[in-house]
Amino acid sequence: MPNKYDKYFKILELDIQASKEDVKKAFSELSHIWHPDNYMGKPSNIQDRATRKFKKISTAYQILNEYLGEEDSDSDAEEKKKAEQERREREEKERKQRDENERLKKEEEIRRKTEQERREREEKEKANKKHQEEKSKKKNTAQDSEFSWWRDFLSWALILPLLVMGLIVVVPWIDEWTADIGDKASHKVVGNTNPKTNGNKNSQPESLSWKRSFRGKIIDRQGLTLNLERNGDNFIGYYIDVHEMKKKILIGKFDNKFPRNLVLDEYIDGKKSGSFYGNFIAGKGIDGEYISQSEPNNKLKFKLKEINTPTTESRKTKNESRKVTNSHFFEQGLKAYKNKYYKKALEILQPLAEQGNDAAQYILGLIYQNGQGVLQDYKEAVYWFRLSAAQEHRNAQYQLGKMYQDGQGVDQDYALAHMWFKLCGSNGDEGCLKNQDIVTMKMTPTQIEKAQEFARKWKSTKKDETDELKKMLEYSPPLEITEEEVKQPPKAAPLESNVISKLENK
Known part of the structure; x- marks a missing residue:
């Protein structure tokens, strides 16, 4: 159905879908062409025609400008209303989240306060109980002391004869037993010629070797599981970096120094990329600091817990x-x-x-x-x-x-x-x-x-x-490694590169 504004678009020689900018441009061009001043000195019929044409163009421009202006204002109002609604919803969501956080904090404070009161009550009851026990014990001791001298006399009267008889029988046998122990000890001292176990408090037995897994995370970075194999004081192993999706090789040494008794160097493609400086506690885990080779000043805390590995069977x-x-x-x-x-x-x-x-x-x-x-x-x-x-x-x-x-x-x-x-x-x-x-x-x-x-x-x-x-x-399975690599742990740089390439190819 024709629109009442279509004729005005036609006067300005425009399509009915034209924008406000198109209307303004058409008006500028047509008004320049049909302005009466341009026809001064021409015949009167031509001047009249130019004047009528210019009025139609001006009227069409004014009406279309108002019509298109109303559409823009309606659209802007709708967008503003929608934006305001979104802002209110966002603020309401943030307010609810803040209220929830405040509620959780209050619950945590109440729980801590209740726990503190419970502990204080238990400590008080424990102190009262201990006081009652000591009071009862003193009372019993006072009663027993009245008859203790008589009991002691009877006890010694029975024990002394038995002690004398025991000494007469046992002393010769004790002499023979001590002499035999002395001979065995002297034989053991003479026969022990292993320099690795003499006079070294910190030496580790050659049989101290195992394969274990440790799980935890580097604080503010990622979770990880280290698979380590120990042979004496030497460690080798690996872990998968879930962020970079790479296998990283670990080579380290145990030196009995606290608080950092274990140092594990990390390698990627044969190049050192970082180090774990940790405190290893047998049966518990490893905790300490990780330092990246690219960011030596950024020390990241890590904590790993030893986990049990099921047997193959x-x-x-x-x-x-x-x-x-x-x-x-x-x-x-x-x-x-x-x-x-x-x-x-x-x-x-x-x-x-x-x-x-x-x-x-x-x-x-x-x-x-x-x-x-x-x-x-x-x-x-x-x-x-x-x-x-x-x-x-x-x-x-x-x-x-x-x-x-x-x-x-x-x-x-x-x-x-x-x-x-x-x-x-x-x-x-x-x-x-x-x-x-x-x-x-x-x-x-x-x-x-x-x-x-x-x-x-x-x-x-x-x-x-x-x-x-x-x-x-x-499962956290143990590291698979050959017996040869266990007997010859890496020490020099060429040997480290050899072990790294073997572990990376596994």
């Missing part, structure tokens, strides 16, 4: 029973999370996540990302998402990409965001592919090339290193 049985048990506990934790019992869900799922359950790691990442039952902690969320994503959990890969895209808990990095979106979108996930396109629009050609290189590198190492990472998270 029992590993299959333990794995089957663990799957059944873990499945039961995971269902309980998932149910608690869906019902918004976040603290209970965290309590159930935390041990499963530490054992390497990728789904439990993903839910822990969501809990810390959204501040559900805990204080919001993006770095902790990135830690759990990264472990789960390394095991090809698609949702964890998507969340990790979002956190790199928005710079939450990590430095903003479009290349790594692109990589994780590409990996999670490899099965056709529309959300991952959509976010990958959004990130791509913000990237330079160099960043896109870097992201594609990351993805190719991750896929090329997925078959070997990711499978190996899964095994480490599930």
Whole structure:
């Protein structure tokens, strides 16, 4: 149906879809052509025609300018209204999060206060009980002292004759036994000619060798599992860097010095990349500082706990029973999370996540990302998402990409965001592919090339290193190494390079 404004567009020789800028431009051109001043001195009929044409052009311009101005104002008002609504929703969400954080802090303070009062009450009861026992003991001692001299007299009267008889029988046998012990000791001293065990308090026996795993994390950086083999004072091993997806070789030495008695040098492709300076405690773990070769002034704290490794014979049985048990506990934790019992869900799922359950790691990442039952902690969320994503959990890969895209808990990095979106979108996930396109629009050609290189590198190492990472998270198996390498631990630089290349090829 024709619009009443169509004729004015026609007067200005414009299409009905023309914008306000087009109307202004057409008016300027036509008014310049048909202005009456341009026809002074012409015949009267031509002057009249120019005057009528100029009035029509001016009227059309005025009406269309007002018409298009109203449309712009309506559109601007709608956009402002929408922006205001979004701002209010965002402020309401932030307010609720602040209230939740305040509530959690108050609960924590009440819990600490209650715990303190309970401890004080227990200490007071313990002190009263001890006082009563001492009072009762003194009373009994006073009663017993009245008859003690008589009991002592009777006791000595019976014991002395027995002691005399025992001495007469036992003394000759003691002389023979001590003489025999002296002969054996002198023979042992003369026969011991091993210089490694004489006069050295800090020497380690040659048989002190083992293969163990240690799990923990470098604070504010990543979780890791070290697989170490010890031979005397020498250590060799490796771990998988879940951030860079690389196997890193470890070579170190134990020197009995505190507080840092173990130094492990880290190598990548035969080049030293960092060092672990730790305090090793047998049966417990290793804690200390990690220093990167590229950032020597940045000291990162790390803490690792020794974990038990199942034997080859029992590993299959333990794995089957663990799957059944873990499945039961995971269902309980998932149910608690869906019902918004976040603290209970965290309590159930935390041990499963530490054992390497990728789904439990993903839910822990969501809990810390959204501040559900805990204080919001993006770095902790990135830690759990990264472990789960390394095991090809698609949702964890998507969340990790979002956190790199928005710079939450990590430095903003479009290349790594692109990589994780590409990996999670490899099965056709529309959300991952959509976010990958959004990130791509913000990237330079160099960043896109870097992201594609990351993805190719991750896929090329997925078959070997990711499978190996899964095994480490599930079993933490000991380092496999030949008997020759154990007997000849690396000391010189050429030998270190040889051992590094062997371990990297395993």
